[in-house]
Amino acid sequence: MKFRILKKARVFISLIFFFLITFLFIDFTNSFSAKLIQGILYLQFIPSLVNFIKFTGLAASGFVVIIVLTLIFGRVYCSTICPLGTLQDIIIWLNGKIRRKKTFRKQKAFNVLRYTVLVISVFLLLIGLFTPLLFLDPYSNYGRIVVNLFRPIYLLLNNIGAHILESMDIYTLYRVEPGITHWFSIAFSMAVLMLILWLSIKYARLFCNTICPVGTFLGFLSKYSLFQISLDQSLCTSCGKCSNVCKAGCIDIDKKFVDFSRCVACYNCLTSCPSNGVSYDFKKSPKVLRLRPFDPSRRNFLAGTLITVTSLAPLALFAYPQKQRGRGRGNRTPRPVIKKHPVSPPGSISHEHFNDACTACHLCVSACPTHVIKPSLFEYGLAGIMQPRLDYHVSFCNFDCVVCSEICPTGALQPLELEEKHVLQLGKVKFVKQNCIVVTEGTDCGACSEHCPTKAVDMRPFKGKLLLPVVNPDICVGCGACEYACPTNPKSIYVEGNPVHEIAEKPLIEKLEQPEADEDFPF
């Protein structure tokens, strides 16, 4: 009964990955080290592939491991490592518990659809355009679902728990702000979750065999896997027990045939056969001799390619960021602040580099200790939709922090040392004098200068005893602390993002004279 162990192992491994990855995305205390996070996410297919292609990082070879595993055992990725796959399994399991529905129906193969998605994806990868992948990648979709939808619930529960403990004078938990991201990203994740819910309740693992490019790609590979699941023509009685437990719906009882390209390797069928007719073994015969009149998927693959080519023209739109509006003319008071460029997270090198490699999994959104990283809408243009930016209305980037740069699984954010971060210029400070409190109200303020880590915003004598901010963009790191602290609306000081990150000058540091040790009190 080696097969029983297989299924148990599958469930066990999938739950480990599922809970670890889910925790990564809801955690707000940075419990795991960057190394551990990288390790946990090492095998995620699309992030690893993007990282490998974009940066030829040999460390990012997780997808090769997956390809090798698939060529040996079939699509084990889909039922163990993929968090979106396990989410579907959990929904299916819960649905079975609630509705006492234990059987699944056979599904037809949506070959045109799935191979079209695959061909488009591969084509986009080949021309180096990664953005559309972020809508399809199962890992990134799962990350977004957790950060946008589950995390606020988790934070709410934490706050309730903190309240209860605090009333007993225990402060091990602490309250946190609710962690709302951005309406579009939330709406998109909600739509994906609804789709996943509907598909898994109604058709089990259909998502993985239609929309998911990773599923389709690994399915294509698994046709050539060493080990394959098949029905023994002589032992099979076409009783349908195996087909009833098949979440992928890929077992055709009448033809006694398993479409292994759609099999998600859940191993449910292996233990279901009363006459030992389901085998998981070395592929016995060469492909041509398999009991099949013809391979419909091959024809559909070609059809998919054709559809892809014709539909590529509109997709090219993704390649070009939308033109942003200029600042506009006039001396209206107060002057509205319109930024030409958003501020991309530290380690993103340039907007071009970042937009090309980020799959918007939102891991950095969740991990940022100051919660300044938020999903964007069109700030980067259409190509950067949902990719994170620094929102200085919400918070600012901590001078002594490189957390986001260290954990990015796609390499869209490259790891930074603290010394590098200290002179990394994400954007440049701009002062809008006519909006400033000191000018409009004639009272001291200086909130911007207080927060500045390099004193790129300093206070200089203005009228009478008043001090007015003076900016030095050369030593500005673009952390946004000034913009965040500024009390006016619209802001009197803001950071204009650098489309290509630059190196700031180090602030000039002069020695101070130390006072004499035994000086008398001056009073």
Place this chain on the structure above:
Amino acid sequence: MKRRDFIFKGLGAGILAGSGVSLNGFSRLMGNPDAPQDADFDLVAVKGTDPAAMFDEGINSLGGMTEFVKPGQTVVVKPNIGWDATPERAANTNPDLIGRIIKRCYEAGAKSVSVFDNTCDEWKKCYSNSGIEKEVLAAGGTIIPGNSESYYKEVQIPGGKNLNGAEVHELILESDVFINVPVLKSHSSAKLTIAMKNLMGVVWDRRWWHKNDLHQCIADYATFRKPDLNIIDAYRVMKRNGPRGVSVEDVVLLNSLLISKDIVAADAAAAKLFGLEPEDIPHIVIADEMGVGTMNLSSLNINRIKM
């Protein structure tokens, strides 16, 4: 307070604590021929090389912690923990000083001693990198978060001119004893940040203050809940680029500590230590005019201690 009372109290506190340091300070005071006859000081200024020992010396000259903390009372200690910076940068209150204050509070019979700040940088990093969290826990105090608006309650400030209300941390409203422990620093908007400015860290919406005449709001708030004791850390002092500072090069050693019940007097003395006049700091002048305290140091009975 009479000298005799002081001796008894000092002795009592010493025995209670079983603490060598406090006895040490006491005996030194005994042997000091310059010790003033009338120990009812308005302000104590201490110079020395160890912030914690300097506090012991100073508080003893005010009659010891038992003058301020009665058995069974709850105490809130409010340092400046505004920045994600190490103690050498002097952006936050000296951690050893905080630890010693908490220790003395417990010795005086405090039921609980809690510490918090509404930080500017990310609060967990501030609490830990300032070294304050460690010292608070070591002294048996409780670290309380100040990072969420839900910890703050709306109050009226009837004495305020511009600032008529604020959202104030519940600890300030609920604790029996409020000890304010700022660090003396240069400040880009308030010129200096000392005791009154440190109270900005007990309210939630500080932007409003900046918008509505910062100096007036600082003075207004000081009319609301005056700290029972102000202890100003002027050991390491950030002379420029405050309140955050750019590097350790912004810091000079003034080796000083000030203690007073009068928040305006404490600020005035600290301004002088810094090298400015109280008149240079608008919120000190406004608070003096509003009668919050006095900035006229010559009218005060000051105990100057050099260790």
